[in-house]
Amino acid sequence: xxxxxxxxxxxxxxxxxxxxxxxxxxxxxxxxxxxxxxxxxxxxxxxxxxxxxxxxxxxxxxxxxxxxxxxxxxxxxxxxxxxxxxxxxxxxxxxxxxxxxxxxxxxxxxxxxxxxxxxxxxxxxxxxxxxxxxxxxxxxxxxxxxxxxxxxxxxxxxxxxxxxxxxxxxxxxxxxxxxxxxxxxxxxxxxxxxxxxxxxxxxxxxxxxxxxxxxxxxxxxxxxxxxxxxxxxxxxxxxxxxxxxxxxxxxxxxxxxxxxxxxxxxxxxxxxxxxxxxxxxxxxxxxxxxxxxxxxx
Numbered sequence: 001x002x003x004x005x006x007x008x009x010x011x012x013x014x015x016x017x018x019x020x021x022x023x024x025x026x027x028x029x030x031x032x033x034x035x036x037x038x039x040x041x042x043x044x045x046x047x048x049x050x051x052x053x054x055x056x057x058x059x060x061x062x063x064x065x066x067x068x069x070x071x072x073x074x075x076x077x078x079x080x081x082x083x084x085x086x087x088x089x090x091x092x093x094x095x096x097x098x099x100x101x102x103x104x105x106x107x108x109x110x111x112x113x114x115x116x117x118x119x120x121x122x123x124x125x126x127x128x129x130x131x132x133x134x135x136x137x138x139x140x141x142x143x144x145x146x147x148x149x150x151x152x153x154x155x156x157x158x159x160x161x162x163x164x165x166x167x168x169x170x171x172x173x174x175x176x177x178x179x180x181x182x183x184x185x186x187x188x189x190x191x192x193x194x195x196x197x198x199x200x201x202x203x204x205x206x207x208x209x210x211x212x213x214x215x216x217x218x219x220x221x222x223x224x225x226x227x228x229x230x231x232x233x234x235x236x237x238x239x240x241x242x243x244x245x246x247x248x249x250x251x252x253x254x255x256x257x258x259x260x261x262x263x264x265x266x267x268x269x270x271x272x273x274x275x276x277x278x279x280x281x282x283x284x285x286x287x288x289x290x291x292x293x294x295x296x297x
Contacts, residue, residue: 010104020178023097025165034091078116098180115173122155199260205243206268212281
């Protein structure tokens with residue numbers, strides 16, 4: 001599938017049309033392979049450390065511990081990384097992929113756990129049926145094992161049978177795996193509207209958004225001539241509501257306001273980067289505000 005056919009557009013809760021490119025099946029498979037190698041390698045290392053600690057690999061404790069660690073790694077590896085790395089695992093980060101909410105909203109913990117708990121039925125059980133069917137169905141007739149294996153294999157191959165290459169976990173969690181956008185603040189956009197700023201913002205008003213929202217706003221401003229005034233006014237009103245823009249100054253010129261806000265917000269984020277503080281998105285900003293004792297919006 002070409003990149004143009006993989007392009008999707010959704011509207012974020014802020015009313016901004018957000019474009020993303022669906023990941024290719026081959027890229028998803030490569031990322032999954034890297035993650036599985038990491039899981040296998042971690043299991044082997046922990047097994048060797050356990051042998052070194054107890055000194056007797058034939059001990060029943062070693063087998064029980066090894067199976068427990070292997071199970072925990074397979075179940076929690078993906079959700080833990082996707083929670084901490086905002087939709088990425090080591091494999092996805094290496095390939096340049098990210099999990100996002102299909103509707104353009106924030107990626108929730110519920111969606112992450114939902115998409116990953118189905119992985120047992122999608123990946124682990126099919127592989128066990130194919131590699132060692134006698135352990136799954138020791139007393140069942142051969143046709144029952146074959147039927148179960150076919151059903152599980154269909155789940156494994158589900159991404160091949162839909163346009164967006166969705167696995168069952170994506171359908172359950174309402175997520176998509178996309179090509180991760182490069183969070184780079186481009187230098188030329190600030191020159192699109194020269195001159196002094198008409199609207200000024202306080203430091204408090206600039207602490208509600210992060211790099212992700214700035215990238216979304218940048219994409220909107222780059223397509224300024226493609227969108228009508230209503231789209232800019234909608235985005236402008238949502239930003240003013242979130243940052244607590246004074247009611248007595250509510251009437252603004254949306255396009256000028258958004259350009260001024262972009263430049264001020266970018267300067268704020270670049271200042272934080274100089275001191276080693278990278279604010280990824282509005283959720284990160286909310287957590288930092290809460291940690292600083294400021295009421296969240």
